[in-house]
Amino acid sequence: MNPKSPALAQYDSEIGRMRKVLGDMLADREELREYLDGCRSLFSPLRGLRRLPAEVLCQIFTPFSRSFDSSDDNDLHRFGKSQLLRVSWVCARWHNIIMGTPALWSDISVALRYGSSSACLHQVLRRLNKTLERGARHSLKLSIVVEHIESQVAGEVLNVLAEHSDRWESVSLTIPLSLLECCAVSSGGLMSWSQSP
Secondary structure: OOOOOHHHHHHHHHHHHHHHHHHHHHHHHHHHHHHHHHHHHHHHHHHHHHOOOHHHHHHHHHHHHOOOOOOOOOHHHHHHOHHHHHHHOOOHHHHHHHHOOHHHHOEEEEEEOOOOOOOOHHHHHHHHHHHHHHOOOOOEEEEEEEOOOOHHHHHHHHHHHHOOHHHEEEEEEEOOHHHHOOEEOOOOOOOEEOOOO
16 A cells, blocks of 8 residues: 555645645735834824823913914804914813813904904804803903904904903003093003993
């Protein structure tokens, strides 16, 4: 009897083919594992970012809390702090830190220019009040520019800001002389607004 029968040879051949397939699969698996390890290393900085203390994250968020340049025409975005709000959408932790840090809401720039009408006043006041509320009792740094606008619109915004005059740390006020007569310096605070007849 021949120890190498055709049936055994067929098994040996099939086992050899399967070993080659297994070897190819193991090589492909190792290549995929190396690729996935590389992908994970790309995202590892994000894991580290999540571990940063809230104080460090606040320092990172601070540039997003600063008002845009006063030449920016979109007042709602500027003092509504839309950049800071977008950052707060990244994750629940960032949202809680941003909403719970009054200092991030304390730098307010208001530019009321030609085109700002009483029609958008409600939305302007709503966003301004929300920003002031998020700032809690933190001191405020204000930059106020009023140019070619109805005195009623300017007056309502300035009234809201005047209610928080005890929190003012610094104020830059650019206002036309014609509107300045409506402002009166009071002994208790910085200013109150009165509408001229």
